[in-house]
Amino acid sequence: MSVKIALAGNPNSGKTTLFNALTGSNQFVGNWPGVTVEKKEGKLKGHKDVVIMDLPGIYSLSPYTLEEVVARNYLINERPDAILNIVDGTNLERNLYLSTQLMELGIPVIMAVNMMDVVRKNGDIIHMKQLGRKLGCEVVEISALKGEGIDVAAEKAVKIARGKYAEAPVHKFSEAVERGLEEIETYLSPAIQEEQRRFYAIKLFERDDKIKGNLAAAPDVEHIIDRLEKEEDDDAESIITNERYSYITSIIDGCYQRKYKGDMSASDKIDRIVTNRWLALPIFALVMFAVYYVSVTTVGTWATDWANDGVFGEGWNLFGIGALHIPGIPQMLEGLLSTIGCADWLQSLILDGIVGGVGAVLGFVPQMLVLFIFLAFLEACGYMARIAFIMDRIFRKFGLSGKSFIPMLIGTGCGVPGVMASRTIENDRDRKMTIMTTTFIPCGAKLPIIALIAGALFDGASWVAPSAYFVGIAAIICSGIILKKTKMFAGDPAPFVMELPAYHMPTVKNVLRSMWERASSFIKKAGTVILLSTVLIWFLQSFGLEGGNFGMVEDMNHSLLAGLGNGIAWIFTPLGWGDWKAAVAAITGLIAKENVVGTFGVLYGFAEVAEDGAEIWGTLAASFTTAAAYSFLVFNLLCAPCFAAIGAIKREMNNAKWTWFAIGYQTGLAYVVSLCVYQLGTFFTGGGFNVWTGMAIILVIGFIFLLFRPYREGQPLKVKMKGAAKA
Incomplete structure (x- = not known):
């Protein structure tokens, strides 16, 4: 039975590099059904029954762009066996916004923190085990660019997809969603602390339209959301964003140690010049x-001239000696066609049509x-x-x-x-x-x-x-x-x-x-x-x-x-x-x-x-x-x-x-x-x-x-x- 693993992550997180490394030449490209967003999938090297699906690079599961709609629908409707979440280790806070949403889908998640070679070079430290405990999923460090740790991440994703872990890390809220809104109302009973009520209300608020359309079935949730908007004097979208980042910040504070908290990184110093308003x-x-x-x-011209003068021209004289002459394609074909007594029209077609036309174009390939x-x-x-x-x-x-x-x-x-x-x-x-x-x-x-x-x-x-x-x-x-x-x-x-x-x-x-x-x-x-x-x-x-x-x-x-x-x-x-x-x-x-x-x-x-x-x-x-x-x-x-x-x-x-x-x-x-x-x-x-x-x-x-x-x-x-x- 084939196993489907979805690669999900922010743009520029190294997702495509990892996908190429995991699948090699065993990949093919098409379009998602009904839309024209590119669909890339491939077979994991060494596993003929494991399909890797490269989802579009997105920042969240909120259905604003077509990419986000495609990724969200695939994860919710197709339900892959596991998600391999690619996270940029140099920008952990921003990347974890999507991660928290992925882990609430009820699909087993393996998080691969990428660009660890850059993180170590900067002198920063990410405590992977502690980060995994706080998030509720297994976390591995990789460098997709250098091929470090990618095999480990892939094997863990395969194991979790095949159910070889005793307990797949699934949030309680996701389980409740599977059982229905009545169970969620239990989570929101007055006995639960206000902080938890607020947390679950916000997460319910972010669910798909089907659940949101049934908010009347959970009046307590609707009441909490209305009260939150009045208390915070802010719109629901901003409240949700702030709550997520507050949660992410509480995680990062104990797991991510920066060597130079106040100093600019090398990239920032370069950007002061290359992104300068005037320069x-x-x-x-x-x-x-x-x-x-x-x-x-x-x-490029030297290379093209070499190809034109040699491959599609008169050939080369080795060491400048005419006797050591290697003919080009036109000369070789002309000699061959003359030897076999080729008809004039066919000789013209081959030399003037095919070689003259296609050769003129291919001569520019070196450039x-x-x-x-x-x-x-x-x-x-x-x-x-x-x-x-x-x-x-x-x-x-x-x-x-x-x-x-x-x-x-x-x-x-x-x-x-x-x-x-x-x-x-x-x-x-x-x-x-x-x-x-x-x-x-x-x-x-x-x-x-x-x-x-x-x-x-x-x-x-x-x-x-x-x-x-x-x-x-x-x-x-x-x-x-x-x-x-x-x-x-x-x-x-x-x-x-x-x-x-x-x-x-x-x-x-x-x-x-x-x-x-x-x-x-x-x-x-x-x-x-x-x-x-x-x-x-x-x-x-x-x-x-x-x-x-x-x-x-x-x-x-x-x-x-x-x-x-x-x-x-x-x-x-x-x-x-x-x-x-x-x-x-x-x-x-x-x-x-x-x-x-x-x-x-x-x-x-x-x-x-x-x-x-x-x-x-x-x-x-x-x-x-x-x-x-x-x-x-x-x-x-x-x-x-x-x-x-x-x-x-x-x-x-x-x-x-x-x-x-x-x-x-x-x-x-x-x-x-x-x-x-x-x-x-x-x-x-x-x-x-x-x-x-x-x-x-x-x-x-x-x-x-x-x-x-x-x-x-x-x-x-x-x-x-x-x-x-x-x-």
């Missing part, structure tokens, strides 16, 4: 500039790996959590919450999980706006476009790649300002509260795991979606009507693709790239953004795309000026995302009209910004004044007006409370 943004800008500079312009390593390190060490805190101060001024920045951080890897992460935002208006703007942040699929434009058309200029990131940030901020001034999005932003984890040095294993999780999806896409796309593009550009006959064409301008491209190229003429090849590349980017580079790989007939542009400068220079190149880059950064991300937008919006509105807004903004970039860029570089230049000036004036016009009053959100409030 935070310059530091963030400098960090991201360094990340993109190293990833795209220096180390992506470097970028993902940096992002994984910044997330794991705790810096990215600070960025969300920093951006909250800025976003709040423009009508967004710092919660909106979390999906954008996730979106740097892929827009799909970024869009899905917006479901943590309670305010519906803020959530919709976040969905619409999250994909403005350059994802991993857009990195090849950035690298191609930066290298081939800007001669590897160091400012191009970082500017792409900050163009996305600027688009988000400007969108927040403009949209918040409309009736649809008017209103105060949602409150933002999050824990700032202590800084720590991440392990190489976890950084590499995070890097590979992001990169593998890109590589899989190259082997499926991009492969099919490049084959289709090859067919359309290789066949057409020439000389009155349909077949393979000598002149690409007579191909089917040229006909389709010329039909839409006029749309992009004001943006500076009305050439049909560039128009087709932008459209194929809707399937997958990597297709932009893959399409160029097929259309311009090169198997490799080096950053210095040596192979393709002559062909691309004929299609792009400097202003047109940056216009092309901006359009592809800001326009509607790939089909997969559009599907995620549709799922999260759950409304066809809102989905089309989001796609229309993204594409419209991209078109307007690109037009202004090209027309004004051309004008200021001596290109002269024309009708489109005047249109660009009008658009800039209108954009400025929308930014600075007064906010309109929005209708306040009305929250209807059923029964009693929740903590």
Whole structure:
């Protein structure tokens, strides 16, 4: 018989790290039934019959966010055999708030106090046995990051789930809930001391709606709650919160000894600088500039050039000796196909279509790996959590919450999980706006476009790649300002509260795991979606009507693709790239953004795309000026995302009209910004004044007006409370 163990804990408590360590590769991801919150579960290593369920990171069981609703419903309705509660040992008081709620569910709990390596490093002491006695559950110390104690915690959870402990730690109140409200009334009889009456009344007050709806069956409880609110002169929600923290404080005082009670920790000292009101943004800008500079312009470029020149190029001469030559994939395939007498069309398909298209995209994988390593390190060490805190101060001024920045951080890897992460935002208006703007942040699929434009058309200029990131940030901020001034999005932003984890040095294993999780999806896409796309593009550009006959064409301008491209190229003429090849590349980017580079790989007939542009400068220079190149880059950064991300937008919006509105807004903004970039860029570089230049000036004036016009009053959100409030 299988055993289910639920992992529950606060965000940033190390829950995901522990889940990965316990399950390894024996995990799979889906969605919870009826909702789109991600569902992760896996088999415990060495136990085929033990399923570990990774619940969403939550701060309490109060059903405010969708994550809290999912976690609460799973625990109450599904009733796992045990709960492994992950607690951040460096922030014990805040984490125990959820723990006290978990232990009142009547489900056996094992508490794993995580980050004990940091606790010991700080000189602090947590008395585990004493903490366990006071809480009524077994407590073990672990370090999920370093793998310390995790096997012990897992084995104890398995034992308690299988009922191998004589007495599972279950609170008396939870037992009473199981027996019904009549038994609870006995607990609240006048013979019980007032302190206990108050304690049980508050805990009953926090129970699910079914019990709260039957409060009339326990008038004594209702009377106590009313009297408490009058005595305390406070609302029930605040009373509950205070009571819980008073209880938690009484526990911690005797179990937790801090070495330096009044002194700041190392993390606090670092935060005085990196979260400083004036220094935070310059530091963030400098960090991201360094990340993109190293990833795209220096180390990443060297690695990509090595791959392009070798794997997808002419190969390598060992020790510089021509006789010791290792051919690249194109040369090897060309020699093989010639040897076996392959048909010309099939040889063209393989070399020009598959290798030319897919190879052009895969050549950028080294750059992506470097970028993902940096992002994984910044997330794991705790810096990215600070960025969300920093951006909250800025976003709040423009009508967004710092919660909106979390999906954008996730979106740097892929827009799909970024869009899905917006479901943590309670305010519906803020959530919709976040969905619409999250994909403005350059994802991993857009990195090849950035690298191609930066290298081939800007001669590897160091400012191009970082500017792409900050163009996305600027688009988000400007969108927040403009949209918040409309009736649809008017209103105060949602409150933002999050824990700032202590800084720590991440392990190489976890950084590499995070890097590979992001990169593998890109590589899989190259082997499926991009492969099919490049084959289709090859067919359309290789066949057409020439000389009155349909077949393979000598002149690409007579191909089917040229006909389709010329039909839409006029749309992009004001943006500076009305050439049909560039128009087709932008459209194929809707399937997958990597297709932009893959399409160029097929259309311009090169198997490799080096950053210095040596192979393709002559062909691309004929299609792009400097202003047109940056216009092309901006359009592809800001326009509607790939089909997969559009599907995620549709799922999260759950409304066809809102989905089309989001796609229309993204594409419209991209078109307007690109037009202004090209027309004004051309004008200021001596290109002269024309009708489109005047249109660009009008658009800039209108954009400025929308930014600075007064906010309109929005209708306040009305929250209807059923029964009693929740903590």
